[in-house]
Amino acid sequence: MQGVKKLVLGVFAALGFGSSWAAYNWSFPTPVTPIAHETLHVHNLFMVIALTLFFGVLALMLYSFWTHRKSRGQVASTFTGPTTRKQWLFTLAPFAFLLILDYGVFGIPAFHAVKMYENTKEDAELVVKVTGNQWFWQYEFPAQGVKFTSRLSTPREQILNQAPKDEHYLLEVDNPLVLPVGKKIRFITTSNDVIHSWWVPAFGVKRDAVPGFLREFWAKVDTEGTYRGQCSELCGKEHGFMPVVVNVVSEQEFNAWLASKKAAPAATAAGASDKPLTLDEARAHGEKVFAANCVACHQATGKGIPGSFPALDGSKVATGPVDVHIQTVLNGRPNTAMVAFGKMLSDADIAAVVTYERNAWGNKTGDVVQAAKVAELKKAH
Numbered sequence: 001m002q003g004v005k006k007l008v009l010g011v012f013a014a015l016g017f018g019s020s021w022a023a024y025n026w027s028f029p030t031p032v033t034p035i036a037h038e039t040l041h042v043h044n045l046f047m048v049i050a051l052t053l054f055f056g057v058l059a060l061m062l063y064s065f066w067t068h069r070k071s072r073g074q075v076a077s078t079f080t081g082p083t084t085r086k087q088w089l090f091t092l093a094p095f096a097f098l099l100i101l102d103y104g105v106f107g108i109p110a111f112h113a114v115k116m117y118e119n120t121k122e123d124a125e126l127v128v129k130v131t132g133n134q135w136f137w138q139y140e141f142p143a144q145g146v147k148f149t150s151r152l153s154t155p156r157e158q159i160l161n162q163a164p165k166d167e168h169y170l171l172e173v174d175n176p177l178v179l180p181v182g183k184k185i186r187f188i189t190t191s192n193d194v195i196h197s198w199w200v201p202a203f204g205v206k207r208d209a210v211p212g213f214l215r216e217f218w219a220k221v222d223t224e225g226t227y228r229g230q231c232s233e234l235c236g237k238e239h240g241f242m243p244v245v246v247n248v249v250s251e252q253e254f255n256a257w258l259a260s261k262k263a264a265p266a267a268t269a270a271g272a273s274d275k276p277l278t279l280d281e282a283r284a285h286g287e288k289v290f291a292a293n294c295v296a297c298h299q300a301t302g303k304g305i306p307g308s309f310p311a312l313d314g315s316k317v318a319t320g321p322v323d324v325h326i327q328t329v330l331n332g333r334p335n336t337a338m339v340a341f342g343k344m345l346s347d348a349d350i351a352a353v354v355t356y357e358r359n360a361w362g363n364k365t366g367d368v369v370q371a372a373k374v375a376e377l378k379k380a381h
């Protein structure tokens with residue numbers, strides 16, 4: 001008996017009747033875009049049709065079992081093959097019924113929904129490019145010249161169970177994507193390495209980010225708020241650590257945010273102009289690039305995290321030959337957390353961050369790296 005009780009309690013716990021019950025949803029998240037509304041509508045419609053059919057057929061079966069039972073003297077017939085007109089009818093009628101059901105009752109609403117999902121260009125007011133990377137997202141507003149990366153911000157201690165987990169555990173990032181409310185946004189998605197998938201449940205959108213392809217979707221969010229999602233295509237060991245966070249704000253707030261992103265040179269797509277920079281200029285710009293892209297691992301002190309991320313303060317690379325240093329940043333180190341920044345940062349940003357690393361903390365090489373030098377090494381590669 002004790003075993004049975006344990007089993008029942010175990011099943012209940014697994015179903016979420018325990019502490020996780022609060023997070024358990026039976027239905028869709030509250031829809032906030034036309035696509036999400038439409039998807040929920042189609043789902044509800046199909047659910048009603050499917051349930052009606054299910055109970056209709058079940059009732060017919062139960063009725064037939066009950067009325068045609070042996071104890072009432074029913075005798076089974078023994079014919080084989082479609083010999084009578086009635087049997088042809090019994091074969092063709094369900095076939096016709098299924099055709100009408102699939103193509104008409106399900107097909108037409110589904111067709112309209114899919115047509116609407118794919119209408120990415122009409123009336124789009126803003127374009128956002130979303131690029132998947134192992135293991136973070138990169139966002140770009142090409143027309144506005146704004147580009148930045150968005151990485152998991154949950155502290156390692158929480159992941160390692162050394163600290164209590166906060167409310168948005170694994171669903172929080174350093175730089176969320178910010179979008180204006182009520183505007184149709186056309187998203188273009190691709191990937192720099194493997195297939196990822198950008199998914200925000202409340203938007204009703206999930207689209208694979210495929211290397212070498214551009215794929216599209218759109219969203220027009222009708223309620224301000226913070227929306228969270230995840231990468232939903234198994235993309236490697238940190239697949240669970242590349243969440244999506246979108247802040248939907250008023251147009252004024254959005255414009256202010258965009259302006260602040262533009263002002264931060266680290267975030268701009270083209271970076272500074274190509275004219276040669278002085279040491280001070282390059283170092284100042286590089287410090288911002290470092291703060292936006294490198295600080296999480298190598299730390300503001302340049303000391304890294306012993307055992308995980310190497311110190312750059314006094315490192316052989318950061319004080320040795322310049323070319324090797326630039327190449328390390330351009331190409332990364334295969335199979336380590338040090339990814340290739342060549343595709344993510346502009347030549348000017350890379351030049352500046354390398355200059356910074358060579359002249360920050362205890363490093364005093366006096367070297368100034370220019371964007372042209374980075375471009376040259378990129379070509380040679």
Ligand SMILES: [Cu+2]
Pocket residue numbers: 132133135195196197231232233234235239242
């Ligand atoms: Cu991914």
